[in-house]
Amino acid sequence: MVSCAVEGGCPSDYVAISISILSIILLLAKAVAPYLIHKIPRPKGSSFWLVAIQVLASFNLLLSLVMALKFLKFKRSHWWSSCYIWAVWLEGPLGFGLLLGCRIVQGFQLYNIFVKRRLAPIRSYIFLPLILLPWIAGSIFIHLKKPLNYRCHMGTQWIIPVICLHALYIAALVGFTGAIQHVEFRFHELKDLWRGILVSVCSIGIWVVAYILNEEHEDISWVQIVSRFLLLVTTSILVLAFFSMSLSQPLISLMSLRKKDHPEYKTMGRALGIPDSGLLLQEELTQFANPKEPLDKLLLNRKFRQSFLAFADSCLAGESVHFYDEVQQLEKVPGNDHVRRIYMARHIIDKYIAPGATMEVNISHRCRQEILSTLDLAHPDLFKNAVNELMQLMKMNLVKDYWSSTFFMKLKEESSIRSVNHELEEVKGRNFSHRLSSVSCADDPFHQEHSPNKLDSDLQ
Incomplete structure (x- = not known):
């Protein structure tokens, strides 16, 4: 030893x-x-x-x-x-x-x-x-x-x-x-x-x-x-x-x-519990998107945004749309919930703003430095200037090409089909309501309670 x-x-x-x-x-x-x-x-x-x-x-x-x-x-x-x-x-x-x-x-x-x-x-x-x-x-x-x-x-x-x-x-x-x-x-x-x-x-x-x-x-x-x-x-x-x-x-x-058994956590917004993390309108489009509408208004619609995002990704230029989508998620967080706003803001900075980020967006140096040197990560207008710059960039490039793409044609066809189906459902609903209104209380078989004894007496 x-x-x-x-x-x-x-x-x-x-x-x-x-x-x-x-x-x-x-x-x-x-x-x-x-x-x-x-x-x-x-x-x-x-x-x-x-x-x-x-x-x-x-x-x-x-x-x-x-x-x-x-x-x-x-x-x-x-x-x-x-x-x-x-x-x-x-x-x-x-x-x-x-x-x-x-x-x-x-x-x-x-x-x-x-x-x-x-x-x-x-x-x-x-x-x-x-x-x-x-x-x-x-x-x-x-x-x-x-x-x-x-x-x-x-x-x-x-x-x-x-x-x-x-x-x-x-x-x-x-x-x-x-x-x-x-x-x-x-x-x-x-x-x-x-x-x-x-x-x-x-x-x-x-x-x-x-x-x-x-x-x-x-x-x-x-x-x-x-x-x-x-x-x-x-x-x-x-x-x-x-x-x-x-x-x-x-x-x-x-x-x-990223866990497959937790699909609800595929985005940071869902992981943070942000309600309706897609920030999309609940109602579906019943008519195809109008090219004359402003882009920021069109992007509020779920189907249009999904179609436009798929088109941007196919052009290898989807960073701006993804950035816009996550900033809209951030705006869903209440202003007094500083912790969740900071989580989401830091996630966006790491993913889109920081130099060399995985999905770095094309914004001006001045705008980038304003975000990176901010004194308040929970500020409601932290990404406002960046969103404005990217909206202008998308209007000049992606939007014009989108209207002539197969993605828009497919969206137009789906919107027409949904519009027809929506009208049929409304017609059926009106007919059904009319039939119910013509049934009186005395004739309504569901208005009375039916017990086994009552049924037996009726049969006798």
């Missing part, structure tokens, strides 16, 4: 490594499941790369512990096995710091979006490196002072600053989360976040105790074996708990939008 405590390779070490490998497999499965199983298109921007960075940071943290604490037997005779690479850089700024940094970015985004009701003033790809600066500075300082021995342990005077740096990041995450605790989210971001923080804090508490024991008692073999086992196992739990916490646009809600 003494030999494996120093050189690595104890049975408990292999058990801990197996647990860490399993956690990485589960982590990767959770990360790719929405895209492979539920066929969710890969999002652009921070909603994707924050997840990818978190998976990478989790892998770095687990690998650094395995290499730095000698879970495996190997000699530190090469530069790549240096304690400062694994125990300082990969475990610090590229591991724990990066992992906590992603969660702090999430809390920062949620705070700005739902409390300040605006997009975050600092982009995520700028804010995350700023968060890592204390870790980088600390790693440089340790690398220059070289306090680590051949077993990657440091003295007592270094343990307290290192633990304080870990605690600082936990406090920042709890601080941002505490600032948004009064917001009632449509999805369960805050609930999942607090649950993840609770599990993470418990794991980190055990991790800190094991870390101190591992650093302070190098001469006690069983303490070394048990402490490093706890370090790796609690870290495996930590990375899974952190990844289970939803992002600012939760993975759980994204998956629910």
